[in-house]
Amino acid sequence: MPGTRIAALGHHQPSRVMTNADLAQLVETDDAWIRQRTGIVTRKIAEQDESVTDMAASAGGKALAASGLAPEDIGLVIVATCSAMDRCPSVAAQVAARLQVPGAVCFDLNNGCAGFTTALASAAHTLKAGAARHALIIGAEKMSDVTDWTDRSTCVLLGDGAGAALISTTTSEHEGIGPVVWGSDPQRGASVRLQGAWQPRFAQDGQAVYRWATSELPAIAQDACTRAGISTRDLAAVVTHQANLRIIEALTRRLDLCDSAVIAKDVVESGNTSAASVPLALSKLIERDEVPSGAPVLLFSFGGGLSWAGQVVTCP
Known part of the structure; x- marks a missing residue:
């Protein structure tokens, strides 16, 4: 069986920065309390009209461009997310449409915070089995949509963003994606x-x-x-x-x-x-x-x- 490797990466974050001082205006907390317990100083929050699909497509597009591959080379698209509101078509299918990826297998995977590494392993197994040569794997979340802004124990933690990896098969004896x-x-x-x-x-x-x-x-x-x-x-x-x-x-x-x-x-x-x-x-x-x-x-x-x-x- 062929090996697999990460060929390129890309990411996207919203432009809006929410500081600990901003959170102190919403809930009873302060910068010192948040830093002591979480280490978090800022987080990025998507605008109301910026969706999980928007962020996933941006990150995925950057990874695809960095790889030097063409959209038609991609045989599999997986988006790991637990916060997407869309059920069908999947976020992965919407990303494929935006990036003009034709004919790929597309699906979303929800394994919570472990979603991306789960999707990465699943894609590597698929490539090793010969079902595709290149896959686009994306983790994308709009956690601000599911945040309870009255609960200071959780609202101080969460942010929005997306990261993507383009993975490919390789004939090298060196395995670029190890056993999961x-x-x-x-x-x-x-x-x-x-x-x-x-x-x-x-x-x-x-x-x-x-x-x-x-x-x-x-x-x-x-x-x-x-x-x-x-x-x-x-x-x-x-x-x-x-x-x-x-x-x-x-x-x-x-x-x-x-x-x-x-x-x-x-x-x-x-x-x-x-x-x-x-x-x-x-x-x-x-x-x-x-x-x-x-x-x-x-x-x-x-x-x-x-x-x-x-x-x-x-x-x-």
């Missing part, structure tokens, strides 16, 4: 919720999520490296779900990383963008040349479900 480690603990799924037929609102048991993420997930992240045949000390960067800076710091401390490893902390300026957070953070690291081409990077996301998915990839 994924799973779920549905018995504790209610710890992160986005439920309701009309105007659903994001809610979570923050303490339960923190304990789970910091105590149980490091070993799973370690397993992703083991399956890829490398040590955590070989990693050039780690891009986890940008849930909360305190979770990121606690989780990565337990991975025995080398001092030079870059740890993505995009949550500070972008907030928690759910399924968009990993590709958004990765794309920005590469745009700033913080990770060299060819270097191993651990992608690891987790959240609603409770679910997780992670793999080591080669930086494009």
Whole structure:
């Protein structure tokens, strides 16, 4: 079977910046309270007429352009999202139409905050099976549509945005997208919720999520490296779900990383963008040349479900 690799990345963020001071006008909170508990300073909020599809198409278009491929080369489009209001046609199908991708298989995938890495693994498996040669994988969220702006424990966390990866098959013996480690603990799924037929609102048991993420997930992240045949000390960067800076710091401390490893902390300026957070953070690291081409990077996301998915990839 052929190998797979990430060929190009792209991202999109709304222009509107919401600061902690802005949030203090909406709910009883302040900058110090938010920074101490979450590490977040700003987040990007989409305008009312900017949809998940708009952001996904923008990020996907940038990844497609950076890859040098033509729209007709793409055989699969997956959009990972839990906040899209459109059900049919899928966001993926709408993105394909906007980017003039003809005839691709298009579908949305909802695995909460673990959606992008789940979609990335699913696409890699599809390409290895020979069903397509190139795939466009996008994580896109408009979490501001599902935010309870009266709940200071959650509204301070969330932001909007999209990140995309163009993945391709390769004849190289080197595997650019490593084996996935994924799973779920549905018995504790209610710890992160986005439920309701009309105007659903994001809610979570923050303490339960923190304990789970910091105590149980490091070993799973370690397993992703083991399956890829490398040590955590070989990693050039780690891009986890940008849930909360305190979770990121606690989780990565337990991975025995080398001092030079870059740890993505995009949550500070972008907030928690759910399924968009990993590709958004990765794309920005590469745009700033913080990770060299060819270097191993651990992608690891987790959240609603409770679910997780992670793999080591080669930086494009």
